[in-house]
Amino acid sequence: MSFAELWAELLPLGRDERTGGYRRYSWTDADAACRAWFARTATGLGLRTDCDRNGNLWAWWGWPGEHAAIMTGSHLDSVPDGGAYDGPLGVVSAFAAIGRLRDDGFRPARPIAVAAFTEEEGARFGVACLGSRLLTGAVDPATARQLRDRDEVSLAAAMRGAGRDPGLLGRDDDLLANLGACVELHIEQGSMLADLDAAVGVADGIWPHGRWRLDFTGRPDHAGTTRLPDRRDPMLPFAATVLAARAAAEERGALATVGKVAAEPGAANAISATVHAWLDARAPDDATLAGVVGDVWTTAQQQAARHGVQVARTQESVTPAVTFDSRLRDRVVAVLGAAGRPAPVLATGAGHDAGVLAGRIPATMLFVRNPTGVSHAPAEHAEPADCEAGVAALATVLADLAGQ
């Protein structure tokens, strides 16, 4: 099947008709539909499929264990009302590239594996790249089993509900030992390729980044009768912290965002009891990241104290700077150049499963041009011709890496 045919099959699954965005949260019905699509597609290509101990999907061309496999793929889950491309483009392109290699009569000397990692976005259980982090041992399985979604459903319960055994979660060295290299294809989540007028790029590294939860606890009161000096309103230090995050990011040349907030009890005529907020911060290096988070925390504490509010900070995830394997990167750049598909090298602030795997095996990424740079939103888009260029580039790279 062509890229366009595979893409069209996946497109309706988990899409919200009201927003046009995707709600493919792990271990939900939408996720099950995506998993069924993965199995169906892989089987149609003659690949053997498997679900690993951590819920990640695999499709194998060749037998694992004979030689170090070349792994490609990405993830199928989405942020709330996310776009169609972030994740799925890498999985669909992987299948399309394999179909193209097969049609061309290519016979791999090493196995090629297509992976779809679970909970990459952390949209349901709060930890980004959860599937790949469990695989590599970066997340403790006992901690992971206790993660809860907004309805207080644990990961363990959600997995059991989907027919999976959460007791099997954990580092999987046997599987990792079969993998020789990772090439993840992904839509670019900025507009550098558009600025450079290139359809495909190669990743240089990933900025260090993390997520912190800030819990402001005040005292619930009536909004119409509690005098200002008597109030302990957590909304006020929260608001000051949002502005401090932006200021710190500007000052230090970094990124900081508060995109998720929950005020309880959430009545228009009541002073909040608590405000929970999530800080996403990213920076070119680890010291700058620590500086931004330190600035934000200082303001949060000062403003909380000023308003008689308690504040607590929880680090939900932190990924140190990732520099992808330079030999693999140079080889990918060279083989694409030799094939008449020159691809510039670029860094990104977004985390990816390839960044998690980079701690264990040589890893690299291909980015496909995003004309507007919009991502994590329904308007996320890539032109069909650029998607085809991505498939061609991935096929070229896989043929090179798995051809010997």
Add this chain to the structure above:
Amino acid sequence: MSFAELWAELLPLGRDERTGGYRRYSWTDADAACRAWFARTATGLGLRTDCDRNGNLWAWWGWPGEHAAIMTGSHLDSVPDGGAYDGPLGVVSAFAAIGRLRDDGFRPARPIAVAAFTEEEGARFGVACLGSRLLTGAVDPATARQLRDRDEVSLAAAMRGAGRDPGLLGRDDDLLANLGACVELHIEQGSMLADLDAAVGVADGIWPHGRWRLDFTGRPDHAGTTRLPDRRDPMLPFAATVLAARAAAEERGALATVGKVAAEPGAANAISATVHAWLDARAPDDATLAGVVGDVWTTAQQQAARHGVQVARTQESVTPAVTFDSRLRDRVVAVLGAAGRPAPVLATGAGHDAGVLAGRIPATMLFVRNPTGVSHAPAEHAEPADCEAGVAALATVLADLAGQ
């Protein structure tokens, strides 16, 4: 039945075991349980009960229409995780006062009616005092039928689900014509009576107050890849607006609160598409209120423009200043003083059904001491002795007003 017995029967209905607060939203199962309690209690006292066209409950001692009735009562619905007293204290005290008058052999010369108004808090459909506003014609019934809760259920659908006909909603002059005066008893939602060392007070007036929804619309983007100057993040002007509301209230001697916020899509790693916020503002006079809201709106517009964000303002409800009928107030103060129950006069920033009715009939309120001033929260409390003093005061006032 005594106050304590009536109170104990109502207390468990609609209480959330986790927070200890109440979730008695109109036309829900909890609301139905409260309504059944009302009917059972009224019937036990020998009162005839009725539900009016707008869903408000009535219990009659005597026949409506003979003479202008004296109306008492309050409401049974709650804010999210509200306290036990706000509303129910007035209804339970009304029944207890009638029981006491009956035991004392009192025979009313005018009918006495106990009302429980629906959706006083506006917690489900966003419009405070909805039941009394519909009764007096202050809210258009067609608009009311279209109000929607957070799950997009309309008031019309919710009423039909509870077996009520939303087509009957609207101004009810026949019912109003039967009412000669209104005396609502309510827990104080501040601590003035505690400061004055008085168990019961009499209302002077209600500050003008209102609720405005602010919708900030930006552009959803990836938090890890969108450069700061390219962002249109609605969280930033929202945060500035929260701080501006507090500053305006401080400067003008008013109250302003943002207690409800919803950021969409609400992912930790995505810049928000929209932030919806609700401003609650109250002031000693209408001009000051307009000044506070104008200040907040100026900041919202300026900060939205600075960040490339659209902002819209919707006035969800506004109640002008209410000065309760001075003759009725003076009579209540005099009769309580003569009975050895002196009660100070005080103003309040909280809206009440009595304030809505005050536009049509002479109205007054009795407040019962709140030792901490906490309201709209599980910790809301009144001492049993003060509740008994409230019942005694209400019985005294009803005997005076209905005795001739």
